[in-house]
Amino acid sequence: MASFAATCRISSRLAGRALRQDVAGRGFRTSAAALAAQNFTMPALSPTMTEGNIATWRVKEGDKFVAGDVLLEIETDKATMDVEAQEDGILMKIMQQDGSKGVQVGTRIAVIAEEGDDISKLEIPADEASKKADAAAPEPAASSAPKPTETSSSSSSEASAKSSGKAQKQTYPLYPSVAHLLKVNGLDASVADSIPATGPNGRLLKGDVLAHLGQINVETPSAIESRYKHASHLDLSNIKVAKAPEVKKVEQAPAPAAPRAPEKTSVSLSVSLGAVIEVQSRIQKKLGIFLPLSTFISRASDLANDELPLPAGTQPTADQLFDQILGLDKVGPKASRGQYLPQIAAFEPASFAARKPAGRKSDIIDLLAAGPSRPVQKPKQAVMPGISASGPNLLSLHVPKAEERRAKVFLERLKLVLETDPGRLVI
Structure with a gap:
């Protein structure tokens, strides 16, 4: 659009100048706008446009x-674009x-x-583009241009013949060089x-002018252009599509076996609660309070759980390792508090069946006097539920094998307190 407007303004100024010159030279004409017609050329609708189709x-x-x-x-x-007036x-x-x-930009179209x-x-004005083409013909240019030597003129003609470019109208501004x-x-x-151009989009380069003047080898511009x-051409003919890498199946390692449960053992010890019952009775008589x-x-x-010996195979904690570095492990006791809670049950009184003296052989009289033969029963000791106040009671713990010694120490302490000094338990 801008090209069209600029063309119209330039053509109008040229027409006015020509009109004034014609009036001054020939006199007044019958038509005041005898040269008012203007050429409308192919506009450049984009910076890269060189030609177009109507x-x-x-x-x-x-x-x-x-x-x-x-x-x-x-x-x-x-694209297809509209041209507005x-x-x-x-x-x-x-x-x-x-x-x-293929109408070149700048060519008259109306x-x-x-x-x-x-x-x-x-009157239809003359085509200004054709006038410029005639003015730029090789013969006048060669006659007006200085000829340093005959060799340069012959070289320029050879450059025009051998150059791979072609002469065309330069629609872009010339490079400063x-x-x-x-x-x-x-x-x-x-x-x-009129000089064959080898630049991008048909632009004239400095080498093209030097080759035209014969100052460089005539084949240099075409060689550079071909190079x-x-x-600029990316050759992909030798490229092959890579095969997809094979995915190897990773064999899963077997799941680790579940850790075995530690082997457990039972530790038991008999204890008498007579002293405890006596203290219980005195408290009830004096204070009126019944303690079960x-x-x-x-x-x-x-x-009894205070400061028990450590179980076998116990690994030291971070604090204990730090104490070992400082030498404090030899000062403090190597013990820890337990969490034992014993089970208590009463023994059944022992019952013995009648047995014959050992070493005596039975004879016919003994057999007849005893009546029908019966199996001899051995004495049986059984644990009864509950706590016995008169007889002994059984304290037992079910612990891992590594804590057997630790559990025994606990039961011995428990028995000592209950049998010798139960009064300290109520202070």
């Missing part, structure tokens, strides 16, 4: 249009019809007139359109 004209020859109307549709390699006017003549392909002009009396080289050698900027094209036997046994167990 899809269709929306406005026909002789039709009027206003600013904002769509004049035509242009197809590029990327920037000012009011009349479409005088269409130079490139519908379906025109002629337009200003609003209110009589197009029947207007190219413009400076043309100026130093006395060449006009329009000559750049860059080769380097379980209270005495519980308090005696609490005293």
Whole structure:
């Protein structure tokens, strides 16, 4: 859109200048706008656009249009875009019809007139692009440019013939190095359109101008161009798709066997509760308070659990290891508190069956006197539930094998307190 507006403004200024010159030279014409017609060229719709295709004209020859109307549709390699009018006017003549392909940017595609002009009396202006092409022809350029030697002129002709690029209109601004080289050698900027260009998108490079002037080898620009094209192409022909790595099945290790339960043993010791019952009776008579036997046994167990020897195979704790470093392990007792709670049960009084004296053989008279033969029963000692106040009682613990000695120490302490000093349990 900007290109169209700029083209219209430049064409209008050129037309006005030409009109003033014509009036001064020939005199006044019958039509005041004899040269008011303007060339409408192919606009550059993007910075990289060099050519386009005309899809269709929306406005026909002789039709009027206003600013904002769509004049035509242009197809590029990327999209199809509409070209809108920037000012009011009349479409005088269409130079490139519908379906025109490869129209270069800057090429005249139509002629337009200003609003209110009589197009029947207007003249079609000359194509400025063709004028520039004629001015940039090789013969005038060669005649105007200085010729250092005959070798340079012949080399420039060979460069034009052997270069892989092609001469085309430079739609982009010239590189500063190219413009400076043309100026130093006395060449006009329009000559750049006639020099074969090997740069990207057809841009003219410094090497192209040097080859044109014969100052470097004529094959150098084409060699550099081919090298860059080769380097820019990624060759994937030797690449193969890698096979997926085989997933190896990891054999799971067998689950570790469950730790075996420690072997246990039973430790027992007989104890008499006579002293405990005596203390119980005295407290009840004097204070009127009845303390059950379980209270005495519980308090005696609490005293017996103090500072028991360590079980066999006990690993030292972090505190004990630290004490060993400081030498404190030899000072303190090597013991710990137990958590034992004994089971107590009463013994059944022993009953003995009648037995014959040992060493005497039975005879016929003994057999007849005794009557029917009966099996001789051995004395039996059984544990009865409950606590016996008169007879002995059995204290027992079921502990791991490693704590057998520790459990025995506990039962001995318990028996000592209950039988010798039960009174300390109620103080």
